[in-house]
Every structure is written in structure tokens, then in C-alpha cells.
Amino acid sequence: xxxxxxxxxxxxNGHLHYLPHLAIDCAIFGYHNQKLKILLGKRSxxxxxxxxxxxxxxxxxxxxxxxxxxxxxTGLDQVFLQQFYTFGDNEYRLxxxxxxxxxxxxxxxxxDNWLAKRTIAIGFYALVxxxxxxxxxxxxxxxxxxxxxxxxxxxxxDHNDMIDKATKVLRQQLFHQPIGYNLLDEEFTLPEIxxxxxxxLNKSLDRRNxxxxxxSHSIIKKLPKRRSIGPHRSPYLYSFDKENYYKALKEGIIxxx
Amino acid sequence: xxxxxxxxxxxxNGHLHYLPHLAIDCAIFGYHNQKLKILLGKRSxxxxxxxxxxxxxxxxxxxxxxxxxxxxxTGLDQVFLQQFYTFGDNEYRLxxxxxxxxxxxxxxxxxDNWLAKRTIAIGFYALVxxxxxxxxxxxxxxxxxxxxxxxxxxxxxDHNDMIDKATKVLRQQLFHQPIGYNLLDEEFTLPEIxxxxxxxLNKSLDRRNxxxxxxSHSIIKKLPKRRSIGPHRSPYLYSFDKENYYKALKEGIIxxx
Numbered sequence: 001x002x003x004x005x006x007x008x009x010x011x012x013n014g015h016l017h018y019l020p021h022l023a024i025d026c027a028i029f030g031y032h033n034q035k036l037k038i039l040l041g042k043r044s045x046x047x048x049x050x051x052x053x054x055x056x057x058x059x060x061x062x063x064x065x066x067x068x069x070x071x072x073x074t075g076l077d078q079v080f081l082q083q084f085y086t087f088g089d090n091e092y093r094l095x096x097x098x099x100x101x102x103x104x105x106x107x108x109x110x111x112d113n114w115l116a117k118r119t120i121a122i123g124f125y126a127l128v129x130x131x132x133x134x135x136x137x138x139x140x141x142x143x144x145x146x147x148x149x150x151x152x153x154x155x156x157x158d159h160n161d162m163i164d165k166a167t168k169v170l171r172q173q174l175f176h177q178p179i180g181y182n183l184l185d186e187e188f189t190l191p192e193i194x195x196x197x198x199x200x201l202n203k204s205l206d207r208r209n210x211x212x213x214x215x216s217h218s219i220i221k222k223l224p225k226r227r228s229i230g231p232h233r234s235p236y237l238y239s240f241d242k243e244n245y246y247k248a249l250k251e252g253i254i255x256x257x
Numbered sequence: 258x259x260x261x262x263x264x265x266x267x268x269x270n271g272h273l274h275y276l277p278h279l280a281i282d283c284a285i286f287g288y289h290n291q292k293l294k295i296l297l298g299k300r301s302x303x304x305x306x307x308x309x310x311x312x313x314x315x316x317x318x319x320x321x322x323x324x325x326x327x328x329x330x331t332g333l334d335q336v337f338l339q340q341f342y343t344f345g346d347n348e349y350r351l352x353x354x355x356x357x358x359x360x361x362x363x364x365x366x367x368x369d370n371w372l373a374k375r376t377i378a379i380g381f382y383a384l385v386x387x388x389x390x391x392x393x394x395x396x397x398x399x400x401x402x403x404x405x406x407x408x409x410x411x412x413x414x415d416h417n418d419m420i421d422k423a424t425k426v427l428r429q430q431l432f433h434q435p436i437g438y439n440l441l442d443e444e445f446t447l448p449e450i451x452x453x454x455x456x457x458l459n460k461s462l463d464r465r466n467x468x469x470x471x472x473s474h475s476i477i478k479k480l481p482k483r484r485s486i487g488p489h490r491s492p493y494l495y496s497f498d499k500e501n502y503y504k505a506l507k508e509g510i511i512x513x514x
Contacts, residue, residue: 019278019375020278021279022377056345060351063346085340088313088318089318094316118315176429
């Protein structure tokens, strides 16, 4: 969707192709320079930041639609992408759009337009390789930008609530899903993995006990090489032992600190 | 909804009051005689068993609607009720109802009726006090019945998949939500709590280590009374120490076996 004509057609006739009352919003997490990041989009019509997202086709599965939207907006496919919650309780989600759309919208498309109706949003979260994302603005989003997880601005609609919920789910699933594996580079230092887990869990983990546990259960392994990060500072690199990591997640026993 | 006229009106005019393309289905778990149970309803129109459920009002929140439906069908309110997944991927969920509704439905209400359209289902699970449920058949469900969790029949639509997913979520949330507290009686024996956890986790837990861990962390406490279950058999009763139990869940550390 890249021209004004296409946008106009989408607003006017989208209800013929997409299910009404439903949207997909996506919390896209990346990790860079020891910081957890989240991708936000600046909406052109509403003039504010929100999660990326879109609608799903009348005959499209939820998972397929989420993957399609993610690919359209970030260029990525085959990423770790999971549904985490469906939002329909917030005050904003209980009624038609009203003031959250500009006056001109109603002047052009009428009160009865499908995009002006109440929307239930199905939230997905994605764990992506920060360096590989090629963001593609479209007419809905004039800009995409990575934000530090600790510096998320005030977002449109209930999207701050959505990120809170996604984070809670991420925190729980850290022990059941390959979160670390999908966010870290293939090779990482101990402070890097520790910092990721601390950010997601929002608590400090013991500097000795945390890596000791990972290593003693063979979840991560020391590589015969180091990263040079300054004079006299060249910590060893580690990588996941994928098989043991998945085994530990499946047993749900070991990754608890 | 208790008369044929009301049902007819609901099918014909429901789209004026309820959101189209969306349904709520509810996996209701209870625990009785050391067995995990699930409540199923026999649908009158489709002649088969399924999860209880219903639709949500155009201006109703998801949580409110789920609680309302649960109350209508079981008489219970204030129960532990949580959304667990939204279903829109299964082959049955990708298209309009087609053969899953009887021919007569289309003869009376037409192909274009709102109930004949593709439906995305939002799944909730409830943990209820088995003994307090007063099931109320209505025109959609001619009968409700508790089934042993290990003897679930073949259900309509994708409802067996729904129960599988609910069980997986229950398994994960056993360490984060007060599952045990909501399913067990206030006073229980050690074999009772062990059997509940084993059923949900679908694995055996060490007969010595499991209760030892619960007791040493003060999550459960021994009461000064016993249950008499036969000659020479009168095991001690236990109850949760609610404060310590919630603390353990919050810390996410202790309830891992």
C-alpha cells in the first residue's frame, strides 16, 4: 500500500477483504548493544506512535496474517512469532473509534466506515534479529523506529498496556520458550546474556550463580575465542548448546534462577 | 434463552446485539475424587459435545462476557477465569460454517445469517469448585456433563485442540498462577495435591520430594486433623498457606519440581 489511491480504496472497500472488528498488533523485540529494543511505528492518520500491525483477510489464518504483516513492515520472515493476548476490555476497545480518528476521516468516509468501528486486537510478539530488520513505512505508518525498552513513549490507544502484557508473557515464557536463543547473537559474552535476562525479568540476577547454572547444565558453552572490547578487556564468547537448551525448556526445570 | 421463539429471535437478530465473527469458548476445570474434570455441553443444533460458550455483546468487554456466559451456564461467579488463546488457524476456523450447521438452518435463516459466518473463538479457562456448579441447559446446549479429563470424547469443531491448548497453558501457569489453590478443596491430603499436579503436568512427581518441597517452603501446612478413608487409613489434612503460596508464585522460583 503505497499510494493515496490505494489507501483510499483500502479504507473504502477493505471490509470486502478483511474481517471487521478485528486487528493484529505486533510487539517486535530486538536486542542490541546490551539493550532490549522494541519497534514502534508513527501512524500518519492519528499522528502518534503505536505498535506495528494490520488487519487479517477474510480467509486468512491468524498466524499467517501476523507473519505477512511482519514481513511487509520489517522484511523478515521465519522469525519467532507468537500470539500472546487478545485485547477487548480497555475503554478504548469497548466502543467505536470516535475521537481517535480525525474529523476529516468521517467527512470523507462517513460514520459507518468499517475502520471507525470497535476493534478487538489480537496481540503477537516477535523476537527478531535487530541487525536484519529493514523497516518499510507505508501509508499507515510514515516512519518506524527502534526504541529502548526502558524509554517507550506514550503510545496511541491501549498500546502501552499491550507492551506491559507482552512483557509479562515474555517473562513467564523465558522458562518455556527459546527467548534467549532468538534475541542474542549466535556468540555472546556472559554479561550480554545476563543483561538480557535481567531486563526481561526486571530484576538483578546473581553474577556468579546465573552463568554457573547455565554452564553446569550445558545450556551454554564457552567458545575458544574472546571478544575484544577495550584494553585489557576481552571476555570469552559463549553460544547456546541448542539441543540441551531445548531439552531444559521442555523439562521446565533448569532455567529458573 | 429458554423458548423456541427466543432462539429464533437470537439467530435472526443477534447480529444487532453481538459482534459478528467472534465467539467465546470456555474450558471449565474442576477437581473431584482425585480426578481432574472438564465440563462439556451437548449442542442441540449440531448434535455433539463441545465446550460451553457464547457470544459477546457489541459493547461488552471480553472478560465481562466470559464471566456472564460462565454464570449463565454454571451459576457461578467470582471464579478464577482467564483468557488463554484465540483460535483462528484451524481449517474449521478459516471458512464459513458450511456443513457444520444442519441444512434446515440455511433453509430457515439463509446462507447470509451471522451465525453461518467464519468465527474466531477466544478461549478462556475457568477453575471452579466442582461441588458448587449448578449447570443450566439452554436452547443451544440441551445438556451439560462433567467428563474425566482422561476420557474426553471427540468434540465438535476444533474443541479438542482447544482443550489441548488450555492444558498446555495450565501446565505453564501452574508455576505462575494459583491453579492448585483454585482446584483443591480448602483441606486436602498429600496424595490429592500430588495427583492434581501430576495430572496437569502429565508426569510422575517424586512421592517424597514433592510434598517435602511444598512443606519446607511453607506453601502448604499440616493441619491437626486427619481424613478417615478406611480402616487404618487416615492421612493428615493440609491446607495452603495463602500468603506464602502467592509469594512463591510471584517469585516464580519454588513451585518447580
